[in-house]
Amino acid sequence: MARALINVPKQAKRGDVIEIKTLVSHPMETGYRRDSMGKAIPRDIINRFVCTYNGVEVFRADLFPAIAANPFLSFHTVATESGEIKLSWTGDDGNTQTETVNITVV
Amino acid sequence: MTIALVRTLRVPGFVCLCVAALAATAQLTATMAAEIPAAERRSGYDMMSRETRAMQDDDTSNPAMFSVLEGETLWSTKAGEANRSCADCHGDAQQSMKGVAARYPAYDASRRRPLNLEQRVNVCRTERQKATAFPPESKDLLAITSFIARQSRGMPITITTDRMIEFAETGRILFHRRQGQLNLSCSQCHDDNWGRSLAGSTIPQGHPTGYPIYRLEWQSVGSLQRRLRNCLVGMRAEPYENGSPEHVALELYMMWRARGLKMDAPGVRP
Numbered sequence: 001m002a003r004a005l006i007n008v009p010k011q012a013k014r015g016d017v018i019e020i021k022t023l024v025s026h027p028m029e030t031g032y033r034r035d036s037m038g039k040a041i042p043r044d045i046i047n048r049f050v051c052t053y054n055g056v057e058v059f060r061a062d063l064f065p066a067i068a069a070n071p072f073l074s075f076h077t078v079a080t081e082s083g084e085i086k087l088s089w090t091g092d093d094g095n096t097q098t099e100t101v102n103i104t105v106v
Numbered sequence: 107m108t109i110a111l112v113r114t115l116r117v118p119g120f121v122c123l124c125v126a127a128l129a130a131t132a133q134l135t136a137t138m139a140a141e142i143p144a145a146e147r148r149s150g151y152d153m154m155s156r157e158t159r160a161m162q163d164d165d166t167s168n169p170a171m172f173s174v175l176e177g178e179t180l181w182s183t184k185a186g187e188a189n190r191s192c193a194d195c196h197g198d199a200q201q202s203m204k205g206v207a208a209r210y211p212a213y214d215a216s217r218r219r220p221l222n223l224e225q226r227v228n229v230c231r232t233e234r235q236k237a238t239a240f241p242p243e244s245k246d247l248l249a250i251t252s253f254i255a256r257q258s259r260g261m262p263i264t265i266t267t268d269r270m271i272e273f274a275e276t277g278r279i280l281f282h283r284r285q286g287q288l289n290l291s292c293s294q295c296h297d298d299n300w301g302r303s304l305a306g307s308t309i310p311q312g313h314p315t316g317y318p319i320y321r322l323e324w325q326s327v328g329s330l331q332r333r334l335r336n337c338l339v340g341m342r343a344e345p346y347e348n349g350s351p352e353h354v355a356l357e358l359y360m361m362w363r364a365r366g367l368k369m370d371a372p373g374v375r376p
Binding site for chain 2: 003005006007021023025028068069070072074
């Protein structure tokens, strides 16, 4: 679907609050615009973002047409154990893009 | 100021031309403000809000990085009849493209005029790779130019006007020429009133340090030419066409005017 930039610390101390920053390339077409011929441009946005940490959902967001292109989301979670953080973006077309990053907790 | 500029830039063979240019600019001097002295020269980056600066500084939050990453892919993609990629000739861009964006537009001896970075890329495309040129403001052209510009981040602008004095002079005249229904020149905002407000926005000095930029208003990456057209439309003036000599001359003068400032491409601007 798109390119994503993810910023998660590679290593953290157990119990630390870590920040996860994500940026995904997407036009976030609102559906309210028209092209040069006056034809409506259909809506095409990412409508859901989910982050799971070792299978447990830690953050979820619903996105709406007023959100700018290339949505940037940043949130916090507690580093509990080593494992994988899975991030997924779901678009209006029903496709989901999933990226995985690993974190080591010491 | 004008006399000093012309003298320092003079090269043998252009003496007559310089005298002509001098005569032309002498009239302008009366109405135009002095150039911003080096000590007061500030990039648009310095005038942005803390939040926008933070967005640009972090490569994982700077949306222009998508364009850079695409450019990196294009750099090593073979194209055209010659079936060559940029990397086949230029090798590692981190080495070969370092500082390149900081000295463009540059003189092209065979065409006897300056070329900007976009035009240079397309010359390579058509002549070396035997491929079709990237259309202006296309995603691919912006990607490859932002990737090249990224290699000059942190380096000072080291533009030279050698052999291009007449073009720099044209750019200077365009910069100071009142135009459009609002009857404004670039200089009236960016030399005389920088740091003050135009509606809710701070007027920057107009130094092209971060191009191609990701402009939040556009929600996309755009070239300096797109930004210039933006200003021209705002002045209710007729915008120059893509790749027109006026654009390149203005670009050259603006880079010369920003000499010494650090490149921060790809920039994020409000």
